[in-house]
């Protein structure tokens with residue numbers, strides 16, 4: 572799951588009229604939704620936005636006043652940042668800071684570029700591993716790589732959620748193996 576870390580100017584979470592998380596937009600876009608009565612602010616962020624005529628607390632979470640039907644992306648795109656986020660920015664082999672992406676079963680030997688076969692790794696482990704498998708080296712993965720699931724991933728992709736959004740994003744992952 573994405574880890575929760577404070578992000579500065581990270582945008583605003585948009586909820587459907589039903590309080591279901593929809594997407595993340597810029598703070599400016601969220602403010603326009605509120606000012607045009609298309610949304611109401613349900614959680615303030617830090618600071619005040621000033622316009623020529625009014626001042627508005629920076630919105631952190633807004634809820635649409637009318638329900639919109641939006642098809643969800645059902646899977647999270649495989650990107651370097653998304654892999655790092657899933658693995659908590661740690662090397663899958665030594666738990667050191669992650670710097671590279673490693674294919675568990677090496678690509679040179681037919682390993683797939685898929686969530687189940689990629690992990691974050693430090694440069695040293697990646698280099699040492701080369702085109703061997705963890706089993707050949709007697710290495711163990713700290714956890715089995717899987718595709719990320721859950722509403723937070725569905726809405727946020729690789730981006731780290733603002734802690735203020737936790738009430739609306741189901742961050743307790745029911746990740747039974």
Ligand SMILES: [Zn+2]
Pocket residue numbers: 662663664665666667692693694695696697
């Ligand atoms: Zn390592």
